[in-house]
Amino acid sequence: MAARIDGKAISQAIRDEVAQEVARMKSALGKVPGLAVILVGSRKDSLLYVTSKEKACEQAGIRSYSVNLPDTATEAEILEHVHKFNRDPDVHGILVQLPLPKHVREQEILGAVSMDKDVDGFHPTNIGRLAMQGRQPLFIPCTPRGCIELLLRTGVQISGKHAVVIGRSNIVGTPAAMLLQRHNATVTVVHSYTPDPAAVTRTADIVIAAAGVAHLVRKDWLKPGAVVIDVGINPIEDPSAKKGHRTVGDVHFKEACSVASAITPVPGGVGPMTIAMLLQNTVESAKRAYEFNGT
Numbered sequence: 001m002a003a004r005i006d007g008k009a010i011s012q013a014i015r016d017e018v019a020q021e022v023a024r025m026k027s028a029l030g031k032v033p034g035l036a037v038i039l040v041g042s043r044k045d046s047l048l049y050v051t052s053k054e055k056a057c058e059q060a061g062i063r064s065y066s067v068n069l070p071d072t073a074t075e076a077e078i079l080e081h082v083h084k085f086n087r088d089p090d091v092h093g094i095l096v097q098l099p100l101p102k103h104v105r106e107q108e109i110l111g112a113v114s115m116d117k118d119v120d121g122f123h124p125t126n127i128g129r130l131a132m133q134g135r136q137p138l139f140i141p142c143t144p145r146g147c148i149e150l151l152l153r154t155g156v157q158i159s160g161k162h163a164v165v166i167g168r169s170n171i172v173g174t175p176a177a178m179l180l181q182r183h184n185a186t187v188t189v190v191h192s193y194t195p196d197p198a199a200v201t202r203t204a205d206i207v208i209a210a211a212g213v214a215h216l217v218r219k220d221w222l223k224p225g226a227v228v229i230d231v232g233i234n235p236i237e238d239p240s241a242k243k244g245h246r247t248v249g250d251v252h253f254k255e256a257c258s259v260a261s262a263i264t265p266v267p268g269g270v271g272p273m274t275i276a277m278l279l280q281n282t283v284e285s286a287k288r289a290y291e292f293n294g295t
């Protein structure tokens with residue numbers, strides 16, 4: 001039976017550490033970190049994530065600034081807010097909630113965020129640096145950073161292991177693969193054009209599943225003893241649930257438990273880590289801005 005990797009508990013420990021750092025900064029400088037969150041449109045899930053981020057900021061002592069724009073907002077209107085936050089010295093992190101409405105060019109917006117306030121780590125220069133040996137990105141994207149943090153904090157060795165990442169999105173799969181490689185794993189990325197994804201995944205010591213397909217990874221996809229990090233957040237119908245639906249991962253949890261050595265649940269695994277890492281990135285940004293080393 002696999003050990004359960006408790007993302008809720010680990011993310012709470014990180015959030016407590018962040019709150020302590022913020023308190024130290026406040027007492028030494030009279031300043032606190034600031035995070036600006038820009039939401040465009042009215043997607044229910046995005047609204048929920050943005051609210052959770054604001055609440056988490058409040059609990060950690062980080063000041064949050066929010067902008068809610070309608071679905072019809074133009075690129076120019078969104079950029080106006082990005083530029084305003086770029087100039088604001090009290091704002092150390094800027095986050096544009098994704099996905100953006102279809103008429104907005106995501107890369108135009110993400111590329112406009114000041115590199116040193118890019119707490120999502122999606123600026124092309126930060127992503128480029130993540131891909132390069134010997135270069136340091138200013139920020140690492142929150143979900144992939146959360147996946148690695150879960151492995152490190154549960155004592156899973158990454159160096160020298162074979163890691164398979166399922167999915168190649170800009171937000172998770174691609175940066176997760178680059179990050180694993182920086183931790184000296186041998187990395188294979190499996191995607192929709194891979195002829196036999198189960199066979200490839202079966203060779204992995206570490207699996208990061210980020211395909212966005214409910215229950216894609218079954219028992220026969222896993223090598224006995226593999227460590228499984230499930231990034232998927234997929235709603236499925238469930239008449240027995242109060243709301244008629246529930247959230248499941250990309251991995252069939254029950255099946256995987258009989259083969260894996262450790263696994264993250266959904267919910268309560270990677271999801272909460274995304275927010276904890278955002279807070280951590282924001283504090284690191286403020287510390288850099290104020291040249292504050294934390295003592």
Ligand SMILES: Nc1nc2c(c(=O)[nH]1)N[C@@H](CN(C=O)c1ccc(C(=O)N[C@@H](CCC(=O)O)C(=O)O)cc1)CN2
Pocket residue numbers: 049095096097098099120142143171233247266267268269270271272273274275
């Ligand atoms: N600008 C960004 N946009 C998006 C990101 C991101 O990192 N930056 N990631 C995702 C959404 N996301 C944060 O924005 C996020 C997703 C999930 C969770 C979470 O805590 N999930 C819970 C509950 C799941 C459920 O029941 O629905 C869990 O997994 O336990 C937090 C943040 C896309 N957009």
